[in-house]
Amino acid sequence: MAPASLVANGGAAAAVEAVPAPVTGRVASVYSEVQASRIDHALPLPSVLKKPFKVVEGPASSAAGNPEEIAKLFPNVFGQPSALLAPSDSVSGLPEQKLKIGVVLSGGQAPGGHNVISGIFDYLQDRAKGSTMYGFKGGPAGIMKNKYIELTPEYIYPYRNQGGFDMICSGRDKIETPEQFKQAQETAVKLDLDGLVVIGGDDSNTNACLLAENFRGKNLKTRVIGCPKTIDGDLKCKEVPISFGFDTACKAVKNFMQIYAEMIGNVMTDARSTGKYYHFVRLMGRAASHITLECALQTHPNITIIGEEVAAKKLTLKNVTDHIVNVILKRADLGYNYGVILIPEGLIDFIPEVQQLIAELNEILAHEVVDEDGLWKKKLTSQSLELFDFLPEAIQEQLMLERDPHGNVQVAKIETEKMLIQMVETDLEKRRQEGSYNGQFQGQSHFFGYEGRCGFPTNFDSTYCYALGYAAGALLHSGKTGLISSVGNLDAPVEEWTVGGTALTSLMDVERRHGKFKPVIKKAMVELEGAPFKKFASLRNDWAINNRYISPGGF
């Protein structure tokens, strides 16, 4: 065989060798026009953050559930009043002070994370001159291992109003064990930290509160403030009306980013143009179906499955398949052999019988040998066996073969959209043989995930996140700990946005795990009695049959 390569000069390895050492961090000088223009996009601040402010406290807070247990778990920070920033009569506001502040990104990316960091940074530059800011690298592990970079104006600059989390990267580790808390304490002491901002979702904010509790219990000066972040939109309460990232992911705001809805709109146009494909689109949202619902309201697909409804109605996988097949049959009668179907990533988790099957499989596969003849299947309950046999072969194999290090079935790896395509195909084929269907069915599967969560933040997200960060700086400066940065009144002009902090414990309830109470911030699910779902429910029959597609576009 002739020597061959895909590099310009000689063999790949040799050519690769000649390249200079890697650059770290972003470099604005090589940015695209959009990236460059976004950097200098001016961000308005809420009025209260533009002038000297004071902190006004509300009444003592409670918890979202089981306050007595939450109080026991957080003896040092439970019951704190919420803090609201208000204009101050004093000319100077808070005392000048040099602070040492750390920041960490926790969990999956959401557009706007970089703006939270620059908001904190700018607060310190504006209001606490001479302060130092550390970015812990790669998520909470960076705190435990004391891996950080010192943030400078030059380092931060290229990340302003840009998507992603790569300024300091993120991670999914948790600080949970006594040993891990000790590591975090050591870092806090070593860096002489006055404060730490944790940017993350429900779990990360629970963790932030445990850190606040722990630091205060150990009499460390390090205070901890959380910032609400989740692209799935499932971290939400009265004081935290929205998590950053959610706007970017879905809302069709002119001139802003709304990648998922844009892609769905394009796929709809494609479906209508070719007239021969059913596009099954899986969207992010493992625990809640907010993104799916929001995208449906923006684009009017023929079918949308909302996990919370499936759970509330205790639907089976067959019910879901039947629903899809019914719409396809009806559309075939009208001559439409195409359509668009939205499915939340977490659908399977909402179906009780699937959960039951997986639990049984985990149990059986841990103890039994899986024989070729399928005798092992006799260990399944009849309901689970029926479901297992109902599943497409590829999914059966995936359930049997793909296991995590603990030997458990990896539900997250199941490509729900492909599974549904196969099940619908099988059902339609049966009906074709029975003579009740003579349409054409071709499924196309899509997963819109990574393409969206690292998009540019919209102007809304950019501004909102910047305010969240700026507020976190103000709360730390005011000596607060165990609060989540809260920016409200978001429907009003930015000037009128409210800014403050809410006791993290007030968002918490407890769950019993391994015989112990664990604090949790309840995920905000799609409410079946809420206005968005009701609007969807009132329109979906029309959308199913007629083609009411809307293409939000990307301009």
Add this chain to the structure above:
Amino acid sequence: MAPASLVANGGAAAAVEAVPAPVTGRVASVYSEVQASRIDHALPLPSVLKKPFKVVEGPASSAAGNPEEIAKLFPNVFGQPSALLAPSDSVSGLPEQKLKIGVVLSGGQAPGGHNVISGIFDYLQDRAKGSTMYGFKGGPAGIMKNKYIELTPEYIYPYRNQGGFDMICSGRDKIETPEQFKQAQETAVKLDLDGLVVIGGDDSNTNACLLAENFRGKNLKTRVIGCPKTIDGDLKCKEVPISFGFDTACKAVKNFMQIYAEMIGNVMTDARSTGKYYHFVRLMGRAASHITLECALQTHPNITIIGEEVAAKKLTLKNVTDHIVNVILKRADLGYNYGVILIPEGLIDFIPEVQQLIAELNEILAHEVVDEDGLWKKKLTSQSLELFDFLPEAIQEQLMLERDPHGNVQVAKIETEKMLIQMVETDLEKRRQEGSYNGQFQGQSHFFGYEGRCGFPTNFDSTYCYALGYAAGALLHSGKTGLISSVGNLDAPVEEWTVGGTALTSLMDVERRHGKFKPVIKKAMVELEGAPFKKFASLRNDWAINNRYISPGGF
């Protein structure tokens, strides 16, 4: 089991029944803001189309190859000079005439198709008042079956500057057999057509020329003009500098659409933020790798495979895998366990050994029983057997099981990006066991296809397509046939664009198929000596190791 459903009122079927009859066509009143604002986006016309014009003819044309064979195949239209529109001294220009013009969309969608149609329509309204325009439905089959709709200003309006082909839909049928030509003639006569515009790629334009030849040979008055359309960018020549759709798919023009590059940029940001995934992105382009190359130049991925280079260097699948693995190893040494890799959809078609294997498989599977023990494999040549065994099991199965109606392997169904992930994974695992690799590898696969080709046309595409359509109207009005609408000087302001038509036969060569000469328009491939590839080749070693990612964004 309790009755359960996903529709608001009772069972799915019942609720579906109650819905009113389907709407056909788009309705502007329910458009998104972007859709609505695009409709009235004003389109400039080249100066020459704004005033009375005349047709200036060049010298007689030849063919791209084998002119004597092309002349024999097209005795009635071969050798026509190219036509250039020039300002006319006469006040009125062409004579007033009521024309009957048909239009058809052929092949896959590309943004701008609707604008070609509205360009033709507006030409007739402006310059040939009282004309009638028919849209043949569902591609060339619509011509053969005489299925059409009469286009009116009201019907066309909602499609102006919108993506997709759904105004009249498209199809992939060809008009090839004597019987099919007869059907086309019947339609032309029945509708009393003065002209027909065929909007399509290389095959469709070849077909358009055969129709032009056929109609003239039968002394029909119906003239045929082609319009160049392909999202893959492989229909291109001196007079047709670009096919519409290509700009939209890739170019990072501020404020315009550039969906693929935007998504790649987002995936890059994601890769850098999480630091643990290699994203393998398959992009459209079965015959040529233009989109992949263009996206690479816009975004700077770590690895880009260009099919034309693979073919020119006669690379094997193992060479390609080795190249990817080498870069991954080098990056792992630098601590980068992530990256982005672009792959053209048609990669497999560029690898000679894979073509050979597939040819052998088609032959064997047509005649042999595939036995469990794999004895059938002995029929493979040793090189093909080696390759077959090198392939991941899932791909082996796909090659054996997924056959088209003729029993042939369906190469297009192979998910090349997943295949490469598995092959790279296997190779790295081997190296890990040998001790030469201790990084982490996790592949994520993406196919960016349907999401992009139905996006909104950019302002450039909107304007370019409108001019192509307007020009097609002018050429038909001037009595021309067998030309492809040509708009040039595209780097200049729109006013200065040149407008004319080029003899379709001048783009043609012949291929020998089934013992006969067949006319073909040569696909424009990525030229390894051309400036875009050379630029890419000079930078890729740097991109491989350093992270020079650029995010074109979507603003």
